[in-house]
Every structure is written in structure tokens, then in C-alpha cells.
Amino acid sequence: MELASEKLRKELEEELKLSTDQLRGHAWYHGCLPRKDAESLLQEDGEFLIRDSRSSTGDYVLSCFWSGQALHFKIIRVVLRPRKGYSRTLFQFEQEQFDNVPALVRFYVGNRKVVSDSSGAVVSRPVNRTVPLRWLEERYSQPPGPIKKDGAPARRFSFRTASEEMVEANLLRTKDRSGSDPSSLDQLDRKPSLPSAHSDSNLLTGSPEPSPGAQDRNSLPPLSPVFRTGSDPILRPKTPTSHAHGGLALSGSEGRLHSKAPPKPLRAPSVLVSDYCELVPRAPEGPRSHVERLQAEERWRGRAHITETTFGFLDSDGSLPSPQTGDAVEEPGFERPLLETVSSFQPRLFRSLLLPPDNKPLDPKALRNLKSLFAQHDCRTTAFHILQVDCQAARITGVSKEQRQAMGVGSGLELITLPQGQQLRKDLLERHHLIALGIAVDILGCTGAVAERAAALHKIIQVAVELWRSAGDLFAFSAVMEALQLPQITRLEQTWRHLRQNHTQSAIAFEKELKPLLGRLNRAEGNVVPSLKEVCVPPLLPLLCLMEGEERWGESEETCEVLLRVLEAARSIATNASIFRANAEAKLQGFQASPELLEAFKTEFALLLFWGSRGAEADRTERHRKFDRILTVLSQKLE
Known part of the structure; x- marks a missing residue:
């Protein structure tokens, strides 16, 4: 033992x-x-x-x-x-x-x-x-069931839907199911249970359990256990014949149609056996928003299969976190998102603290006030002012319930990946370019000695570093770097030489860190920050350009790979929209912004400053083309 x-x-x-x-x-x-x-x-x-x-x-x-x-x-x-x-x-x-x-x-x-x-x-x-x-x-190898004459237990037939069980039970073959001849149907002696799988082609058979008085009913031919799809009738034998497995068989000449067609089988799996507790299957609740669908798909990558059932993407987690944690109540019903056709930047309605009414382009007094204002604040404070305006422009923070209903999503980072986000994408492209133009004007506006321009260039590089490391605003970072690489700025050889001689650390940081980082951002390569928790505004420019058809990569062997990486980055941006919002709110918590400096980085202010109150709403392409000429003239006068 x-x-x-x-x-x-x-x-x-x-x-x-x-x-x-x-x-x-x-x-x-x-x-x-x-x-x-x-x-x-x-x-x-x-x-x-x-x-x-x-x-x-x-x-x-x-x-x-x-x-x-x-x-x-x-x-x-x-x-x-x-x-x-x-x-x-x-x-x-x-x-x-x-x-x-x-x-x-x-x-x-x-x-x-x-x-x-x-x-x-x-x-x-x-x-x-x-x-x-x-x-x-x-x-327990002796299962309960009918006994053969020799004393051995009769073979049991199962309701399994797997292929090997169908072979063992000798179920109806496909070729026999296609016609109306019942000669090949296996006849058993009890009704089947309803199928538990989503398939109308599952023909299920089963063996009986002995019941009292069964011998008294032997004279009656049992019903066929074969359920047929649609409204096809049940087949009933006229004369029972012996079967190899103890059941009954039908021949083509003996079968006749039952007087009443059976009900159609249920389309959903169910358990209606009295020996078991009843289960009521139902489809999983679908995600309530665009970002929740992306989160569900991310969890099921490599496992999710789109099926022919009504279950869609199969998700093991029925409770998904809402991107807006403050909303505990689900919005009733579906509301169609509003398609924006007008820019959210309205210079006509903007009331400026720094510009007079009906101002002219590049007003000299306004430019002097701006230089004095920038000199009063350090680079880190300037970076956080830019971050606050960017979060509002990209609809990352401060999005009201009415705005979310109108957008159909919880964040602008989700909206820019959708078709109805075209106007927001155009607005962000406009803002990105205006930030670059403002940096260029700040440098080219230094008409004095070379040392003055080099000092301005040094401070702007430090602002770029703070946008990257402190503020986590990679959108504004790419705009500042775009300005520093404009042809009108790169041609200032004396300014750059003076920068390398007197501000060596900034020059090294620009060449060794910032430029390679910008290249990786534009090509959507790898992790550009140590942790996702440090980013408040992700790098949006590659996605915006791709969605709006603006060429940035040229033709090369890596173009397709870059496009695929940009699309993958877009998916990550929308999926992690709530994380970016939480990061921005944490960084800006307790931050006291200066109203004048905050206005200086608003898009409406830049439109009025660069093109005046009359030209601020002119065609975007024409405005930018003319201003590019102005920058070229200013650059040529300096060196």
C-alpha cells in the first residue's frame, strides 16, 4: 500500500x-x-x-x-x-x-x-x-447510460463541436447535408440539446439516459435528433431499422416530413439543460470611446481575431478605464461629432494686452516690448508658458464636457488621428510654423553687434533644452529647432562662430544632442525620452504632416519604414492621451503664469503681430510666402 x-x-x-x-x-x-x-x-x-x-x-x-x-x-x-x-x-x-x-x-x-x-x-x-x-x-470509467445486451456500456454520443468528436459520433457529413435525402442521417432515440456554439452548421446528436417506462414507448418511433437550419422540417422515420451503434436509421424511401417545422435554433450560445444552473451569455460591452478601443486592441495584439460572430474584438477585461477620470456617468446615447470647418484661432475676436487696435505688421514698439518681456524671465519659465499655451491649443488640458461631446473624443490628441480632426490638424500646423517664425524674428531683429545676436541664439537654445527636459513639450521643441535651422538663420556665419567661441556649451548641446533628437522625432525612431511620464505634448509634427499630405521625408529607401513608424506613433499618442493630460496637469500645478508673457505665445497674437489686423486672416500659403521674403531681406542686411 x-x-x-x-x-x-x-x-x-x-x-x-x-x-x-x-x-x-x-x-x-x-x-x-x-x-x-x-x-x-x-x-x-x-x-x-x-x-x-x-x-x-x-x-x-x-x-x-x-x-x-x-x-x-x-x-x-x-x-x-x-x-x-x-x-x-x-x-x-x-x-x-x-x-x-x-x-x-x-x-x-x-x-x-x-x-x-x-x-x-x-x-x-x-x-x-x-x-x-x-x-x-x-x-469512474463506467459512465451511466444504456447497457448493451452483452452487459457492456453503450457508446455515448456527445454534443461536442470539435472535429475529432464529430468523427467519433459519426455526425452528418457535409455532402449529405446539402440535399433533402435523409438516407444517411444517423437516427438516435432522444431529442438533442440546443447547440452551444455560434454556427448554424453544427448538427448535434446524443445518446439517451434510461428512464422508467421506456419499454412501454418502444412501439413509437423516436424523433430524429437532427436539427436543420432555417425553417427546414424535422425528419421522422416511418419504420425503424437496426443501427450499428444501437440507434435507428432512415432510408430515403421511408422518411416523411413532420407536420410542423421546428423553431429556428438560437443564434447565441445557451445552456438549457435542467441539471445545470442556467447561464445567460451576452456579448461583452464595447469600449465607449476611440481611445478605449485602441487600449483594448493593444491588450489583445497578437490574440484578437475579427470573427463572423457579433462579439467583435474579444476582450478579457470588461472594465476599461475612461480617459476622463472625472466623469463617472456615461453619456446617454450616441451623438454625432461636429465637423469643424472654421479655425479655432480668431484674430478679430482677440483682445491684446501688448498690441494696439488695428495694429500694423511687425510694429517696432511691440517688438521692443517683447524683447524686454523675454529678458525679464528665465528659460525654464519661458518654456512653461509655451507648454501651457500648447496644451490649450492641442486640447490636452482644459477641455470642457461640451467640447468633448462636440469632438466625439476626450482629447485633441485623439481627434487629430480621426477624419473629423482635419481643422485641428491645420490649426496645429499653423501654430508650429508661427512659433518658428517668432524665434526667427527674435534673432533677426537684433540689428546691433554680433555678440547681441549670439546671446539671443544662446538663450533660444537653452529654451529648447528646457522644453525637452523640463516641460516635456516636444511639439514646441521641434518648432524652436525648425527656426534654428531656417536658411535665413543658418547663413549667419559670424553669429554661429561667436556662439561657439563664447557659449561653447550651448553650441555643443545644439550639435550633439538637439539636432540628433530632432532627427529621431521627425523619423519617429525609438524612445526619445527616458520615460513616457516625462512627456506632456508628444511630437505631433510628423503625424500632422502625414495626415495633411505635406511632404517632409522625400524619396528614399526608408520612406515606407518612416511612414509606418509615424502611424505606429500616432496610435501610441491616441492610446496614451490620458497619460499626457495627467503629466501636463502635474507639471502646471501651482504654476503662476504672467498674462503678458502668456499672450506673447498665443497663436492669435502672432497672427496680428506678423501680418497686422488686416492681413491676419488672409490665405495661409500667401501669408507665409510673403513673410519668408521679409525674413530673407532681414538676414541679408545683417551679414
Whole structure:
């Protein structure tokens, strides 16, 4: 006895070393344990085990104890056929679907989620077996069912939908199903259960359980167990004949149509067997917003399959975080997003603190006031003023509930990836270019000595460093760097030489750090920051240019790879919109902005300063073309 016990223990240990995805590798799986024996092992609420279904071979049953009684739930098997020649089997109780039973058990135990809404049962403590499955199979190898004349148990037919079980049960072949001749149908002697898979082509058969008085009804021909799709009638035999497996068969000349057609089979999986607790399957709740759909797809990358069922993308997590944590109530119904056709920048309605009414382009007095204003603030403070305006322009922070309803999403970072975000993309491209023009005017406006221009250039480089490292505003960073690489700025050889001689650290940082960083941003290469938590405004320029058809990469062998990386970056931007918003709010918390300096970085102010009150709303292309000529003239006068 001790040797036998030791052998069983070692066999059990080897069994439990199997992969966690294999059902046999878990001690809470009891194989062919009968119902009564399973109930005797369950004593307290929350205890559970998984066993094989003895009434439906190939299916699994969750037996648990709850509210003073033992409950049994047949695990629903869903067979998905997204394309011909391929199928995928999933397991579920009522909503969440999983690739295997162990994953299903881990989810319900780990999250303490109710198995069914009607019972409220929660499984939390497994009841583990102490013997290997082989021992259980040998002990309970005689399943209840009809007995043959020779005393051996009759072969049981299952309701399984897997291909190997269909072969074993000798189900109806495809070629026999296509016609109306019933000669090849296998006739058994009880009605089948409803199918539990999403397929109208599953023809399910089963063997009977002996019942009292069965001999008295032998004179009546049993109904055919074959359910046919649509409104096709049930086939009923006229004269029973013997069958190799103990059932009955129909011949083509003996069959006749039943007087009443059966109801159409249910389209959703269901469990209507009285021996089990009822489960009401339902489709998982879909994500409520664009970013939630992206988050769900990210979690299921490599696993999600678009199927022909109504379940769409299969998601194991039914509760997704809302991108707007302050909104606890879901918006009722669907509201079509508003298509913006007018720019959000309205110079006519802008009331300036620094410009007089009806100002002229590049007003000298306004330029002098701006230089004095910039000199009063350090580079870090300037960078945070730019960050605050950028977050408002890109609709990252300060977005009202009405704005979210109008946009159809929770953030401008999501909107720019959608078709209805075209106007916002144009506005951000305009703002990016105006920031660059403002930097160029600041440098070229220094008409004095070379040292003055070099000092201005040095401070602007430090502002770029602060935008990158302190503020996490990569949108404004790329605009400042674009200004420093304009032809009108790069041609100032004396200014750059003076910078390298007197502001060596800034020159080195510009050449060795900032320029390579800008190149990686434009090509969407790798991680440009140590952590996602340090970014408030991601690099939007490559996406904006791609979506609006503005060429930035030229023709090269890497162009396709760059485009794919930009699209992948766009997906990441929309998915992490809530993270960028939280980062911006954390950095700007407690920041006291100067109203005058804040206005200096607003887009409406730049439009009025560069083109005056009359030309601020002229055509964008024409405005930029004329201003480029002005910058060229200023640059040529300096050196």
C-alpha cells in the first residue's frame, strides 16, 4: 500500500508540472469525477472544482458551493470560424471569453467576479485532488447510460463541436447535408440539446439516459435528433431499422416530413439543460470611446481575431478605464461629432494686452516690448508658458464636457488621428510654423553687434533644452529647432562662430544632442525620452504632416519604414492621451503664469503681430510666402 501511494504521489507531481495552460496541470481539475462525489468535496462558500461533463462528453463543468448548496455550471464552448478551414474555440460563463479553461478560472478567482448574475456565486478557494487523473479515470470509467445486451456500456454520443468528436459520433457529413435525402442521417432515440456554439452548421446528436417506462414507448418511433437550419422540417422515420451503434436509421424511401417545422435554433450560445444552473451569455460591452478601443486592441495584439460572430474584438477585461477620470456617468446615447470647418484661432475676436487696435505688421514698439518681456524671465519659465499655451491649443488640458461631446473624443490628441480632426490638424500646423517664425524674428531683429545676436541664439537654445527636459513639450521643441535651422538663420556665419567661441556649451548641446533628437522625432525612431511620464505634448509634427499630405521625408529607401513608424506613433499618442493630460496637469500645478508673457505665445497674437489686423486672416500659403521674403531681406542686411 505504501508503494502504491508513493507511486500515485509521484505521478500526481509529474502531472502538476505541466504547462499552466493545460487543464491536466491543475490540481483543481478532477477529470471524470461524478456529480455526487464532487458535491461531497464542497463544504464552504467559494469552494470549487472543475470536472468533465458526464452528460455531454468533451464539455467541462464548474462545481462550486454557494449559499448553502452545491451549484453546477457547464462551461460554454464557443467555436469561432473567421475563415474557411480554420476554427478557434473559446470558453465562457456569461460574458468574458478565454482561450482555455485555466485562463477562465484565473480571471474569475482573481477578480472575484460572479459566475452568473442570477446565482451571484463567487469562486475563491479551489478544492484540489490528491490523486492523478489516471486513478480517477480507472475508478469512474463506467459512465451511466444504456447497457448493451452483452452487459457492456453503450457508446455515448456527445454534443461536442470539435472535429475529432464529430468523427467519433459519426455526425452528418457535409455532402449529405446539402440535399433533402435523409438516407444517411444517423437516427438516435432522444431529442438533442440546443447547440452551444455560434454556427448554424453544427448538427448535434446524443445518446439517451434510461428512464422508467421506456419499454412501454418502444412501439413509437423516436424523433430524429437532427436539427436543420432555417425553417427546414424535422425528419421522422416511418419504420425503424437496426443501427450499428444501437440507434435507428432512415432510408430515403421511408422518411416523411413532420407536420410542423421546428423553431429556428438560437443564434447565441445557451445552456438549457435542467441539471445545470442556467447561464445567460451576452456579448461583452464595447469600449465607449476611440481611445478605449485602441487600449483594448493593444491588450489583445497578437490574440484578437475579427470573427463572423457579433462579439467583435474579444476582450478579457470588461472594465476599461475612461480617459476622463472625472466623469463617472456615461453619456446617454450616441451623438454625432461636429465637423469643424472654421479655425479655432480668431484674430478679430482677440483682445491684446501688448498690441494696439488695428495694429500694423511687425510694429517696432511691440517688438521692443517683447524683447524686454523675454529678458525679464528665465528659460525654464519661458518654456512653461509655451507648454501651457500648447496644451490649450492641442486640447490636452482644459477641455470642457461640451467640447468633448462636440469632438466625439476626450482629447485633441485623439481627434487629430480621426477624419473629423482635419481643422485641428491645420490649426496645429499653423501654430508650429508661427512659433518658428517668432524665434526667427527674435534673432533677426537684433540689428546691433554680433555678440547681441549670439546671446539671443544662446538663450533660444537653452529654451529648447528646457522644453525637452523640463516641460516635456516636444511639439514646441521641434518648432524652436525648425527656426534654428531656417536658411535665413543658418547663413549667419559670424553669429554661429561667436556662439561657439563664447557659449561653447550651448553650441555643443545644439550639435550633439538637439539636432540628433530632432532627427529621431521627425523619423519617429525609438524612445526619445527616458520615460513616457516625462512627456506632456508628444511630437505631433510628423503625424500632422502625414495626415495633411505635406511632404517632409522625400524619396528614399526608408520612406515606407518612416511612414509606418509615424502611424505606429500616432496610435501610441491616441492610446496614451490620458497619460499626457495627467503629466501636463502635474507639471502646471501651482504654476503662476504672467498674462503678458502668456499672450506673447498665443497663436492669435502672432497672427496680428506678423501680418497686422488686416492681413491676419488672409490665405495661409500667401501669408507665409510673403513673410519668408521679409525674413530673407532681414538676414541679408545683417551679414
